Amino acid sequence: MAHPVRGAIALPGPDDPALATYRVLDERGVADPARVPEVAPAEWLRMYRGMVVIRTMDERLMAMQRQGRIGFYGEARGQEAAVIGSAAALGPDDWIFPALREAGAGIFRGLPLTAYVAQIMGNAHDPGKGRQMPCHEGTRASKFVTMSSCIATQLPHATGMAWAAKIRGDKTVVAAYLGDGATSESDFHVAMNFAGVFRVPVVFVCQNNQWAISTPSTAQTAAPTIAIKGRAYGIEGVRVDGNDLPAVHRVMRDAVEKARSGGGPTLIEALTYRLGAHTSSDDPSRYRDERVTDEWKARDPISRMRNWLLSQGLLDAAGDEKLRADVDAEVRDAIAAEEGVEGPPVHSLIEDVFAEVPRFLEDELAEMTGSGS
Amino acid sequence: MRLSYREALNQAMSEEMARDPSVFLMGEEVGHYQGAYKVSQGMLERFGERRVIDTPIAECGFVGVGVGAAMVGLRPIVELMTFNFSLVAIDQVINNAAKVRQMSGGQFKVPIVIRGAGGAAHQLGAQHSQSLESMYTYCPGLKVVMPATPADAKGLLKTAIRDDDPVVFIEGELLYGMQGEVPEGEHLIPLGRGEVKREGSDCTIVAWSKMVHLALAAAEELERKHDLSVEVVDPRTIKPLDEEIILRSVAKTHRCVVVEEGWSFNGVGAEIAHRVQRGVFDELDAPIERVTSLDVPMPYALHLEDLVAPTVPKVVAAVRRTLYLDGGK
Ligand SMILES: Cc1ncc(C[n+]2csc(CCOP(=O)(O)OP(=O)(O)O)c2C)c(N)n1
Numbered sequence: 001m002a003h004p005v006r007g008a009i010a011l012p013g014p015d016d017p018a019l020a021t022y023r024v025l026d027e028r029g030v031a032d033p034a035r036v037p038e039v040a041p042a043e044w045l046r047m048y049r050g051m052v053v054i055r056t057m058d059e060r061l062m063a064m065q066r067q068g069r070i071g072f073y074g075e076a077r078g079q080e081a082a083v084i085g086s087a088a089a090l091g092p093d094d095w096i097f098p099a100l101r102e103a104g105a106g107i108f109r110g111l112p113l114t115a116y117v118a119q120i121m122g123n124a125h126d127p128g129k130g131r132q133m134p135c136h137e138g139t140r141a142s143k144f145v146t147m148s149s150c151i152a153t154q155l156p157h158a159t160g161m162a163w164a165a166k167i168r169g170d171k172t173v174v175a176a177y178l179g180d181g182a183t184s185e186s187d188f189h190v191a192m193n194f195a196g197v198f199r200v201p202v203v204f205v206c207q208n209n210q211w212a213i214s215t216p217s218t219a220q221t222a223a224p225t226i227a228i229k230g231r232a233y234g235i236e237g238v239r240v241d242g243n244d245l246p247a248v249h250r251v252m253r254d255a256v257e258k259a260r261s262g263g264g265p266t267l268i269e270a271l272t273y274r275l276g277a278h279t280s281s282d283d284p285s286r287y288r289d290e291r292v293t294d295e296w297k298a299r300d301p302i303s304r305m306r307n308w309l310l311s312q313g314l315l316d317a318a319g320d321e322k323l324r325a326d327v328d329a330e331v332r333d334a335i336a337a338e339e340g341v342e343g344p345p346v347h348s349l350i351e352d353v354f355a356e357v358p359r360f361l362e363d364e365l366a367e368m369t370g371s372g373s
Numbered sequence: 374m375r376l377s378y379r380e381a382l383n384q385a386m387s388e389e390m391a392r393d394p395s396v397f398l399m400g401e402e403v404g405h406y407q408g409a410y411k412v413s414q415g416m417l418e419r420f421g422e423r424r425v426i427d428t429p430i431a432e433c434g435f436v437g438v439g440v441g442a443a444m445v446g447l448r449p450i451v452e453l454m455t456f457n458f459s460l461v462a463i464d465q466v467i468n469n470a471a472k473v474r475q476m477s478g479g480q481f482k483v484p485i486v487i488r489g490a491g492g493a494a495h496q497l498g499a500q501h502s503q504s505l506e507s508m509y510t511y512c513p514g515l516k517v518v519m520p521a522t523p524a525d526a527k528g529l530l531k532t533a534i535r536d537d538d539p540v541v542f543i544e545g546e547l548l549y550g551m552q553g554e555v556p557e558g559e560h561l562i563p564l565g566r567g568e569v570k571r572e573g574s575d576c577t578i579v580a581w582s583k584m585v586h587l588a589l590a591a592a593e594e595l596e597r598k599h600d601l602s603v604e605v606v607d608p609r610t611i612k613p614l615d616e617e618i619i620l621r622s623v624a625k626t627h628r629c630v631v632v633e634e635g636w637s638f639n640g641v642g643a644e645i646a647h648r649v650q651r652g653v654f655d656e657l658d659a660p661i662e663r664v665t666s667l668d669v670p671m672p673y674a675l676h677l678e679d680l681v682a683p684t685v686p687k688v689v690a691a692v693r694r695t696l697y698l699d700g701g702k
Contacts, residue, residue: 072496122496122674122675123674129672130672130674131499131670131672131673132499132673133496133497133501133673134673148500149498149500150460150461150500151430153461184429184430184434185431185432185461213401213402213409214402214405214406215402215406215427215430220429221429286406287406344672348677349667349669349672349680349681353670361667361668361669364637364667364668365667368667368680368681368687369680
């Protein structure tokens with residue numbers, strides 16, 4: 001049987017969405033009213049709160065890392081709008097494949113804060129049973145897949161999961177996050193190509209935070225934008241201001257709707273900036289000009305959203321203060337509840353390697369712990 | 374000269390790059406960042422961007438590009454952030470680097486060094502803690518080198534760079550800061566020559582890379598607490614393997630324990646044990662023992678991680694088993 005022929009791929013025009021950067025809010029939080037997507041007031045506030053949760057959690061956990069209370073941490077400071085604006089456009093049955101900086105998306109859709117903290121501590125309450133480094137959370141119940149440390153390997157999985165939805169004929173959409181560095185790995189290209197060829201309901205969200213550890217995104221690719229890479233695979237590419245929550249939400253919502261209705265995949269590039277270090281093991285002042293970081297601090301996604309909410313009368317100063325105090329208490333409570341919880345039991349070492357624990361692993365464990373002899 | 378393991382590697386690369394213009398270094402963050410473990414400190418400044426090359430994050434990219442450059446006579450040193458990520462490049466390593474010479478009837482050679490950190494550090498979980506040497510030694514066409522000391526790191530890396538075959542050069546992630554005496558200048562250690570790291574007469578421990586230091590610590594404890602004299606043999610290159618030095622030692626001590634950081638099934642220790650029983654069967658007074666990691670992906674939780682990997686008490690117990698102490702347990 002012959003392959004179906006699709007329409008020819010158009011060349012980029014001057015206002016190609018893969019080259020321009022879509023914006024709703026300016027840097028002070030003033031909106032272009034024609035571009036604000038329709039969203040219920042409570043939902044805007046929920047998204048705002050989601051951003052504040054990320055900021056609060058990151059600050060608290062980074063401080064704990066410096067005090068030696070946790071081993072490692074990777075924060076998302078400055079990228080909160082890209083995370084929440086996109087995640088909020090997904091339905092409860094849609095799946096998320098996170099990269100390193102999307103914990104906030106998981107929490108936004110139901111991953112309990114305590115479970116997140118338990119994962120970071122690697123304690124007995126961790127849904128991942130103390131198996132992975134901090135910030136590699138995942139809960140199937142929240143349709144939030146456990147993160148893989150290897151850059152970009154989640155992307156073909158996302159295409160495959162979306163393909164499964166197509167085969168089963170359900171309406172699930174899959175969102176896969178990645179960083180700018182991940183676009184160099186082969187798995188990115190494979191995932192994009194397959195997604196394009198098979199027109200599966202997947203949305204790739206690249207958080208272009210302009211750094212991959214010490215490598216700037218300009219050293220990662222010679223293409224003018226990341227969104228333009230979609231074109232080579234027959235996938236629509238859209239670049240959006242990643243520090244502009246309504247803008248991210250709008251392009252993501254369009255992409256999710258298109259995917260759900262059979263229109264195929266989209267590559268969204270959310271242009272943002274990694275305000276902090278790559279992880280707690282890194283010191284960015286050694287390789288980048290922190291004056292640029294300060295410029296990006298002035299484009300802070302949370303203040304922009306806050307200003308807009310205040311200007312629309314959706315939030316007032318007292319309400320904001322209360323929201324922040326509530327979030328702060330929640331984060332403190334989660335940490336207090338999880339710190340000091342004992343580690344997973346020894347026998348868990350040999351569980352989940354296979355569906356059933358094989359005899360040879362029982363024997364090997366017994367030999368190793370001396371409990372058998 | 375007293376150098377750290379990392380400085381010794383740096384010196385080896387720098388000396389070879391100064392000597393031979395066809396040698397260059399390539400990988401993620403090797404230039405401006407000076408290497409994920411700071412092994413290439415100062416090299417960008419000294420040799421410039423044409424020879425110390427920062428690449429995009431694409432392991433199969435820079436290993437494959439390195440193979441291509443090597444086929445026409447350059448001598449790439451490719452740095453992997455860690456050997457865990459060599460798995461992303463595995464087709465280029467095993468299906469290509471290892472086979473180009475043989476498949477082309479000897480018309481092309483691939484003098485590439487693929488180097489980086491191997492083994493577990495602390496609390497890095499399943500995908501960052503692997504010892505993959507047995508996978509590389511399994512495949513024909515690759516030489517596999519695993520130095521344990523700064524002096525060996527320098528002498529072996531210089532030889533590996535000059536070697537006309539692909540060399541998988543696995544460094545100990547926890548050894549980079551280790552200090553030691555390193556000969557200056559032309560210090561070359563042939564591939565395939567091991568070294569006795571400690572002399573002894575009651576039992577032989579065979580170990581490489583970080584495990585050499587574990588074996589030495591166990592040997593010391595065995596001497597101090599149990600009055601036993603243990604010999605530690607470090608093959609230094611796993612392939613080609615210095616079988617002779619191992620057999621000679623076991624013929625003297627009549628007992629053998631192989632310690633490796635990797636998993637036991639198909640581990641390098643299995644091959645060594647086979648060669649020992651084949652070579653000096655009549656000299657053995659006890660079954661050969663092995664100490665390995667538990668056959669599971671590495672967990673993160675500290676108390677579990679400690680259970681998985683080889684430890685001094687596990688090595689001490691294995692040596693004592695070969696001597697039928699502790700009731701033979
Ligand atoms: C296959 C692989 N190669 C290298 C690494 C080491 N590493 C961890 S994070 C990272 C940078 C990732 O950058 P990017 O994709 O831009 O995401 P960001 O960290 O900026 O969010 C690298 C190179 C890895 N984890 N996996």
